[in-house]
Amino acid sequence: MTKSVLDTVQRWLSDLPRGLRDHIHRVEEISEELARAHQVGHDRVRLCAQAHDLCRAMKGDELLEKARELGIPVHPVEERMPILLHGPVAAELLRREGLDDDAVYQGVYYHSTACPGLDPVAKVVFLADKLDPHKAKRYPYLGELKVAALESLDSALLEFLTREITSFLEKGQLVHPASIEARNELLMVSPGS
Numbered sequence: 001m002t003k004s005v006l007d008t009v010q011r012w013l014s015d016l017p018r019g020l021r022d023h024i025h026r027v028e029e030i031s032e033e034l035a036r037a038h039q040v041g042h043d044r045v046r047l048c049a050q051a052h053d054l055c056r057a058m059k060g061d062e063l064l065e066k067a068r069e070l071g072i073p074v075h076p077v078e079e080r081m082p083i084l085l086h087g088p089v090a091a092e093l094l095r096r097e098g099l100d101d102d103a104v105y106q107g108v109y110y111h112s113t114a115c116p117g118l119d120p121v122a123k124v125v126f127l128a129d130k131l132d133p134h135k136a137k138r139y140p141y142l143g144e145l146k147v148a149a150l151e152s153l154d155s156a157l158l159e160f161l162t163r164e165i166t167s168f169l170e171k172g173q174l175v176h177p178a179s180i181e182a183r184n185e186l187l188m189v190s191p192g193s
């Protein structure tokens with residue numbers, strides 16, 4: 001990992017609103033706990049956790065404009081919900097700053113939707129992001145999810161995606177196809193399926 005990327009992340013972090021920095025810090029701590037439980041590289045997980053929401057404070061139209069400028073393919077679902085682009089935009093901006101770790105890039109890029117073939121680093125950060133205790137209202141099953149995540153990243157991810165997709169469907173909301181594809185992949189490899 002080049003030092004310039006680490007410096008860039010620290011610099012961008014320090015410019016974020018306080019509430020967002022606090023969330024990122026909690027995600028970093030939970031990521032470290034999950035990384036320890038599953039022997040996933042600490043440094044990469046820490047960087048991925050620190051970087052995942054670097055563009056979370058950007059407005060929707062700004063994200064769309066940046067995504068187009070960076071050559072990120074924008075799905076119609078993302079056009080409708082541009083907030084989904086805060087991961088892809090952060091990942092691409094960091095790549096241009098010298099980020100050369102594909103797992104960290106993938107973890108930042110897909111931390112909102114997930115996708116098939118996620119690296120363990122990305123799985124850890126995806127789950128840690130949802131396990132922030134401040135999200136307990138949004139995810140009332142957070143306690144169970146934490147227990148599952150400490151046991152198996154894949155089972156926890158499958159459980160989360162099933163609940164999340166079901167909730168979107170029940171509310172008549174759009175579902176990003178990457179989430180469906182991620183769940184299909186996990187279902188096909190999970191025992192008993």
Ligand SMILES: [Fe+2]
Nearest residue numbers: 052053056111
């Ligand atoms: Fe995010």
Ligand SMILES: [Fe+2]
Nearest residue numbers: 023052053129
């Ligand atoms: Fe987050």
